Amino acid sequence: MLSLLPAPLLGLLVGTLLVLSILMASVVILLMSPLKLLSLIFPVISPRVRRAIAAVQEAWTSTNSLIFKLLPDLTWDVRGLQNLHRDRWYFVVSNHQCWMDILTAFHVLNRRIPPLKIFIKQDLLYVPVIGLAVYTLDYPFMKRFSRELIAKKPHLRGKDLETTRRACEKYKGYPVSVMSYLEGTRATPAKMAACETPYQQLLPPKSAGAAFVLNALGSQMDTVLDLTIAYPGGVPSFWDFCCGRVRRIVVDVTLREIPAHFCQGSFENNPAFRAEFTQWTQQLWAQKDELLLTWRRVND
Numbered sequence: 146m147l148s149l150l151p152a153p154l155l156g157l158l159v160g161t162l163l164v165l166s167i168l169m170a171s172v173v174i175l176l177m178s179p180l181k182l183l184s185l186i187f188p189v190i191s192p193r194v195r196r197a198i199a200a201v202q203e204a205w206t207s208t209n210s211l212i213f214k215l216l217p218d219l220t221w222d223v224r225g226l227q228n229l230h231r232d233r234w235y236f237v238v239s240n241h242q243c244w245m246d247i248l249t250a251f252h253v254l255n256r257r258i259p260p261l262k263i264f265i266k267q268d269l270l271y272v273p274v275i276g277l278a279v280y281t282l283d284y285p286f287m288k289r290f291s292r293e294l295i296a297k298k299p300h301l302r303g304k305d306l307e308t309t310r311r312a313c314e315k316y317k318g319y320p321v322s323v324m325s326y327l328e329g330t331r332a333t334p335a336k337m338a339a340c341e342t343p344y345q346q347l348l349p350p351k352s353a354g355a356a357f358v359l360n361a362l363g364s365q366m367d368t369v370l371d372l373t374i375a376y377p378g379g380v381p382s383f384w385d386f387c388c389g390r391v392r393r394i395v396v397d398v399t400l401r402e403i404p405a406h407f408c409q410g411s412f413e414n415n416p417a418f419r420a421e422f423t424q425w426t427q428q429l430w431a432q433k434d435e436l437l438l439t440w441r442r443v444n445d
Contacts, residue, residue: 152388152389152390153388155215155216155387155388155389156384156387156388156389157387158215159212159215159216159386159387159388159389160383160384160387162212162215163209163212163248163387166205166208166209166212167205167275168275169205170201170202170204170205170208170278171275171278172278173201174198174201174202174278174281174282175277175278175281177194177197177198177201177281178277178281180194180197180198181194181198181281192319195283195319198281198282199259199260199282202260202282203255203256203260206251206252206255207255207256209248209251209252210252210255213252216386216389216391217389218389218392219389219391219392219393219394220392220393220394221252221253221394221396222393222394222395222396223253223395223396223398224396224397224398225397225398225399225400226253226257226398228400229254229257229258229370229398229400230258231256231257231258231259231320232259232320233258233259233320233368234259234316234320234321234322234323234362234365234366234367234368235258235259235321235322235323235366235368235369235370236323236325236355236358236359236362236366236368236369236370236403237250237254237258237261237322237323237324237325237369237370237372238324238325238326238327238355238369238370238371238372238429239324239326239371239372239373239374240326240328240332240346240347240372240373240374240433240437241326241328241330241331241332242331242332242333242374242376242380243331243376243380243381243382243383244382244383245376245381245383245386245391245394246326246374247263249374249394249396250324250372250374253372253396253398254322254370254398258322258370259319259320259321259322260282260321260322261322261324262282262283262284262285262316262321262322262323262324263284263324263325264284264285264286264323264324264325264326264354265279265284265285265286266286267286269286270286283315283316285313285323313357313358313361313362314361316361316362317362317363317365322370323358323362323366325354325355325358327350327351327352327354327355327426327430328347328348328349328350328351329348329351329354330348332346332347332348336348344430344431344434345434345437345438346433346434346437346438346441347430347433347434347437349427349430350426350427350429350430352412352419352422352423352426352427353412355422355426356407356410356412356419356422357412359403359407359408360408360409360410360411360412362408363408363409364405364408366403366408367402367403367405367408368400368401368402368403369400369401369402369403369429370398370399370400371397371398371399371400371401371429371433372396372397372398373396373397373399373433373436373437374394374395374396375394375395375396375437375440375441376391376393376394376395377392377393377395377440377444378390378391378392378393395440397436401429404425406418407422407425410422
């Protein structure tokens with residue numbers, strides 16, 4: 146029936162439902178925030194409060210998945226979901242092309258691993274309702290400083306990475322999936338040309354943040370869950386997706402072992418470790434780039 150709707154009407158329906166879904170989940174989590182404050186006073190209830198709040202996130206993702214089914218021609222081509230567990234720590238990395246990447250990651254991994262914790266720009270903290278909701282969910286916040294600001298105020302150098310370390314300390318007590326986009330921003334043709342990336346489909350990975358996450362969580366974080374996401378019909382906008390213009394989304398999920406010493410070394414102070422870790426992330430990105438190129442050749 147919905148396949149008969151004009152694309153703008155379908156987009157309005159699906160887009161409205163997705164916006165209502167995140168607002169409703171945010172309000173529920175907001176109402177639960179006093180429980181989180183109470184758990185700080187009475188730590189014995191903390192695990193139950195944390196699980197209850199996480200269940201709201203998973204319910205929100207499941208609701209989105211139901212909304213996606215309204216798109217009549219959308220096919221999910223997902224590979225590699227075997228051997229995932231909800232009681233393990235995962236460092237989730239992914240290429241980043243558009244806002245749909247976030248919804249895609251949540252949809253594919255929901256209830257297969259511990260609920261995702263995505264690094265959020267600190268500016269989002271000030272968005273009404275949603276800001277407090279992601280704070281209640283214990284999402285790690287990042288405050289990035291521009292090169293120009295650091296040049297004027299050298300004492301800010303390294304502050305963003307110290308924020309990463311502090312944000313991840315809280316996850317040592319229970320399994321989590323910490324997700325990071327190593328490229329730091331969405332890969333667009335203009336950005337790729339500006340930085341002279343060595344990859345054909347990706348921006349260069351930023352190794353420092355990943356190193357600090359692993360260092361903060363120690364040996365508990367022993368597995369990288371590597372997501373590679375592609376849109377064979379072209380990178381869509383959120384509106385394109387809601388209008389049903391996306392026919393197929395391809396996702397590869399690959400588990401990669403993290404060398405044990407990567408969780409103890411100092412990226413800041415040990416040049417040899419820094420070089421080894423950077424080479425490791427670059428190799429990971431080279432494999433991802435080759436996979437994306439293979440998919441593109443198949444679909445051309």
